[in-house]
Amino acid sequence: MVVLRRLSPPFTHTRSCIAALSLICLSALGWPALAQPDNALQAADPATPASAVAPLALPATGATAPQERPADIARAREIWQRANERVAEFPRGHADLLRWEARNPGDAAPAAEGNSARPEPLDVAQALRLSLRLRPDLFTHADMNALDQAAVQVAYAGHVRDVQRAWVDAVSARQSWRHASELWDATRTGSELGRRMVVAGNWSQAKLMREQLTEASAWQVSVNAQGTALAAQERLAQLLGLWDAQAVARLGERLPASLPAPPPRAAPGAGLSETTLEAAVLRADPLLNLQRTEAQRELNAVSASRRQTWAAAVDAALVAMPDPGTASTPPHIGNLSLLRDHPLERATRAEASLLRAASERRSMARQAWAELQARHASALHAQNVVAQLQAALEQETVLRYNGMLQSSWDLLASARERMQSLDAALQARRDYWRAHADWQALLNGAGYAGPDTASNAGAGTTTTPAGH
Template identity: 40%
Template sequence: MRARTRHLLLAAGLVPALAAAAGQPHDPASSVPAPVYSTLPVPVSGQAAMGEIDWREANDTVGAFTGGHRDVLRWEAEHMPSTAAQALPDGEPLAAAEALRIALGKRPDLFASETMGALERAEADIAVINLSRDVHRAWIKAVSAEQTLRRAEEAFEAVDVSTELALRMTRVGNWGQDRLLKKQLSHADTAIALAQTRQEAASAREQLIRQLGLWGAEASTLRLPDSLPALPAAPLDAEGLEATAVRNHPRLQLLAIRAEWARRGLSAGTLETWQNAAQSALSAQLPQRSASDDPMGGLITRAPLLEYRRLPARHEAGDAMRAQAEAAALAADIRSQVREAYHQYRVAYDIARLAEENARLSEEIQEETLLQYNGMLKSTWDLLASARDRVERSGAAVNARRDFWLAHANLQAVLAGADYAGPDGSSLSAAGNPNAAGGH
């Protein structure tokens, strides 16, 4: 049995013998891997006295490398002991569709049955739609968080190299202590940002694991894709989205049918009498011209009162009005949520396109800076600054793509019958300001 197939069957509870052999999550005696924690790299620190190293000797060392200081540091990184990155788990990366299959397989309590009534079935459908949205959102956040972590590690590496170079330049007498201390402070800040990003990635991963219901070895060996899917060539068209949501919402259709059945058999005169009575009750409670000095008009403190003694004896007309009002309110709410979700979807799409273009431009700038550096037209500091800018803008592009797919998941859920989960707008500032993208 392939590892991937076995994993899916276990998750769905279709191989009880194997699952029993592995123990149960509620059993404290079950054997599980210990939590993993990666320590931060050792910071570049220490005091350096100006001129403590002979500058001629230092220049001879640098001159042995065609790339100058950059090649010296690269050579040392390749030949000196270092902390190796943690190996990725074996197996195929978990796709979003597979994540949903695993999560739903762990939740038989959400399954429908033929004994359910229409309203119960509608609520069951909505619960599954909500689960689908939440799993997709958790998967999107976990994948993007791990991708952002890799960008943060690249940013830390660039700062690490520049700090080491500053330390050496101070020791040969080319820098003062004030400039070195500022570099070391920036190095510590970047290390803190890296630790925070690692925590964010770990939290996003665990949130996905909780949605999937995994534990033990299944949780520790979960492997995610290296990146989110690329942006679509064009966004969804807005035409017909409201109609789709109104048509698909499980509970709205039931309310609409109930309102229609309640209305049948009532004369137009009876319905008009009830509508006029409701309007009179509203006018009595909230006059069109209020005598209050409050520019907002004040709040309604009591419900409008319908005088039943002046209404026809057929009270089913009141039931029909309430059923119609309930269906109309839900339909208006659904249509509004579609418009809001679609607007956020389009904003996120446009921002992601611009952020990816910024990332592409920053890569071209770094390549041009490298050419000028090799031609001795740019300094090592220019090259390091360009590298860090590229990493930061790449991270902003990752966040913007994440927010687009989150907006996409929200829109699809609303169209299927779920409530709008709300905007994910962290990339609104990150796209234009790479330093706002998680602080990296």
């Protein structure tokens, strides 16, 4: 089931049902109940005991000092023989040896890694319900007029979009952090292998330092990815009203391991087609519907001939207007009888304002739909083409390595490239779900601000040099 489904407005249920459901969700997640009357007072009170903020688990930095070489030939031969004997114990040579030693500091045999049970993931529907407890302004009331209800509907659709995008960003950022950590681990393996080869006398210091630079760049990418993940998690925590450090940390544990895969094809929605998109977006805007009713009433109060006279005066003023390159003078109407006709003035203003709003709304529909299609195509391409090709290339490199046709460096470089392609596919998937949230918000009455510059690129955040 795709979690980013359209959500029915919560105000269709009773307030007591909403409160009960939110309390159940909070209890299941192990978070403090927001329904406590003094919860906000505790959060805002500097005297409230706060949980200790856990320090960042930063990866260890690599060594920068040049590797000391053996002083004599006999010592060098001894080191070289011992290193090759250790490598011969593993079928894939250096790469297997380094990975085994990283997992097994002692001499014990490698142990199978157990899969720790993950807590129940927090989906976007639960996140939305939790966030609405902080937004009483997004609930409609029985005594609201049509204009107030329309304003709440538009604001609610925008809030749903914000929660969906924050959830998508938090999930994808944590996954990207894992990719960056794995990439750093691969570069660390290459750096350690180079260090041993320098000790054995098979490699130069210059080659080792290039591997160390690659490792240093990967370390920085991993740290940046961790910062991005924590920032996205904090943004989601703000929308949910989580203020305790431990509760925010548990939020990260509740997020799913990955985003759902995009659907096979980009669809505008149930009962919608390319020819009915604009109409659906127009109908979804309650403020525009009220504006259209008001403009119709104002236009009906003025005769058609009077409006034609005004249109002729406008055309004449536009023709007489000086060229913009010679003077900055606005068009001018001198017919006082037209200017003092207040019903005509209200009708023309209402008509012009409605035309601007309708044009903007139709443009939003075209832009959002085009963006959704482009992001969907990019996500499928990265997932089904680029990532698959990179996986096949890595497998071919492994086969050639096992056949002693390629070196350990080719194997490590192939692994790094595949991790980068996986992260690029993740970013493309994230961009699709953000575009999907924008499209759903537009269909529910919110506006469309356009894609963010950072997320529109659809490229991974990993920029580690390829190395050897």
